[in-house]
Amino acid sequence: MNITIAENLKRPEPKALASTLEQLAARFGNRLVTSLAVREQHGHTTTWLQNQPPDAVVMAQETADIQDVVRICAKNGVPVIAFGTGTSLEGQVNAPAGGVCIDLRDMNKVLAVHAEDLDCVIEPGVTRKALNEYLRDQGLFFPIDPGADASLGGMASTRASGTNAVRYGTMRDNVLALKVVRGDGEIITTGTRAKKSSAGYDLTHLFIGAEGTLGIISEITLKLRGIPETIAAAACSFETVRGACQAVILAIQTGIPVARIELLNTAQVKCCNAYSKLTLPETPLLLLEFHGTAADVAEQSRNFGEIAIECGGGDFTWTTKPEDRTKLWQARHDAYWSVKALRPGAGVVATDVCVPISRLADCVGETEDDLERLNLMSPIVGHVGDGNFHCSLLCDVNDADEMARGEEFMHRLVERAQAMDGTCTGEHGIGQGKQKYLKAELGAEALDAMRALKRALDPQNIFNPGKIVPAA
């Protein structure tokens, strides 16, 4: 796909780079890795963008390691890129100007859990599954679930969300405070463990979603929840996407606190049936989850069932049996793989947009029309409660014509969402892939402000250069 990445980035001077690597080697020994294979792994792993490996990778074990890498790199004007699990989708960990990647996977300690306060303090390399494993015995969980077992540092940095966001919010709503290593290696503390604060500018939210371009997150304080007494799952087929969306709108308006509502379009249901050996009716489908007390969940399910019937929904069945729940949701989580299995040779371009929920049916409908017109295959799954949906476009990178049609499709998808007062990305972030859409969405003044913020907090432009904000 012929994506041009706006950048007038300079690679560091060879001498400066050599000096950097020498100092890092002296400090980190064999925790500094420069083999091509490892560097390429630390370029992007699940994206359609060209791999741009860093010049070296440092395996960090503690905050002091991050500080020292940043200090050494800053002295030499060498870029620094934070790396969690490499599951971002818009080129966030690519190294277009080279530089040093800090791999944070070994900074995976849960530093404190405060059960009474429903918060915990963790290192940035803790993954969400590892965290939930750790918390389970205390009856607590962290609700943000983007699908991939991403690191919490990466999730904070891309402002990730996922299937639970309709009830529990996104990373934006679930981080209380951060520690961030700034350009001179010193540490910025952005908040306290207080549940709310009006104390000064909101530094926490400035670093959430900054994709590592303003500093490196070295510690995170997260909000937690009690594991619900009862969890029920349900599936409900609809004749049309519009009917499914209408049901969701009514459910939210009447205040049913649904924990998850996922929309699968007909193409996606077919993929899931094939891949996960299910027998779902091959029409638009809503997958739902309800959390609460047993009585509460029963009432939520009943109320939703009534709404579903009103909106042309078919059989509405719900279950609290863990094995049935797991089967349904496993199919949802395997959506990406089910699409990949359709055409094993082809690439899958995963993208997302988000629109006001009243426009979702229109947006999905017009997107489906485009796919038909352009003769492309892209099942659609949506976090429908938020108006956020994903396309998984199958494209053969060796078929220039298909790639051109794919590019047209992607452009039109973003333009359509923006024309509906939506955004070019609900949860994947800007990275490299979506820089060209920011100006149309927010205007030149917002971009000016973002550039000014970047210059203010990273005057050397060493933190993950070439991401988010297009060059002026």
Place this chain on the structure above:
Amino acid sequence: MNITIAENLKRPEPKALASTLEQLAARFGNRLVTSLAVREQHGHTTTWLQNQPPDAVVMAQETADIQDVVRICAKNGVPVIAFGTGTSLEGQVNAPAGGVCIDLRDMNKVLAVHAEDLDCVIEPGVTRKALNEYLRDQGLFFPIDPGADASLGGMASTRASGTNAVRYGTMRDNVLALKVVRGDGEIITTGTRAKKSSAGYDLTHLFIGAEGTLGIISEITLKLRGIPETIAAAACSFETVRGACQAVILAIQTGIPVARIELLNTAQVKCCNAYSKLTLPETPLLLLEFHGTAADVAEQSRNFGEIAIECGGGDFTWTTKPEDRTKLWQARHDAYWSVKALRPGAGVVATDVCVPISRLADCVGETEDDLERLNLMSPIVGHVGDGNFHCSLLCDVNDADEMARGEEFMHRLVERAQAMDGTCTGEHGIGQGKQKYLKAELGAEALDAMRALKRALDPQNIFNPGKIVPAA
């Protein structure tokens, strides 16, 4: 009270100011007001800080008015201060360097309500009561309730919250997007109507809580909620503050979605009984509100009642009768006036701190001990679900000894909250009054970052100078 306000602010040159007023007069005619009485009204109205009136007030009617005031002031290096209803509590609308106040009360139009999307677009002068009045017929409401009938622009600017925050969040969680007039009069758009976005730096949250120091908010897109089917109120007396706090911790851990939980300490209950002619037992009290379906509210109430008994709570009575609810909550809302009535001549210094909820009982207890030791009177009310509480300190400004004890009390209150990993302000903001506490809370690096952000977005330092960030 001998509060020193850090400022090395220069007033504008007399010539520059005269030229500014001349240009404003030509543009705005009698909407430019320079009488001392009006200027003093636009200095702070409900604070203990010295009144510092602006040099002039412009009554804005539309965005273009804000833009023109900013352009004229910027050209002459004259400060610009946004004014909503003047109900902020830390000197946010004082004019320590003079300048021009933009009164936004006439920018009070609801521009659009999108019922299906549960959002609305408003001008910044709309007050929360006016908005809820406007929305009621559509079955919608905006949940943030700081007590005062503040303007939404002001509430966004101080990151306000209030009694509903435990369930619905604060202003931070309920603003989707802003339009902000920047220093050259152009407009920054910070977001779209999409419920979530990962598109670039979080400009929305940077302006929320910035107290008008980074630009002037000219338009706000807010999240709305459906009015709950049933609302129940309840009151429950406890032997100790600790028992009341423990009940709240258990309720939140078990996921009871309480809409409001307010703690009144014994002194506050006595005030309310006297002022609102109630007969509440004179021990620590929780006031609660539950929102949901009838069955849901009944279950929430029952479950909370069981927890209350476990924690030494007395009679737990709940009611869905509007008149009983109103009576209880009116007493809570009149808390400030009930305190003022205790000593009609004295001033009331309203302050707030916020701590992790596990420390709330300790924090309130030690605060009560301090009051006794210092022979001061300050009833305490708390948004206990958030760990946020208010003191209403009665002080006679003509009694130097009492004022000195009051100052000691306030300092110790903030230090105590910060030592408990809390914040010097949960919802009132920094303004002038709490600048001296920011460094102890977040460190020099966070202050550096805030100063850099201020310089980046307001290089002339014309937006509400002397607020939030202390001079370096």
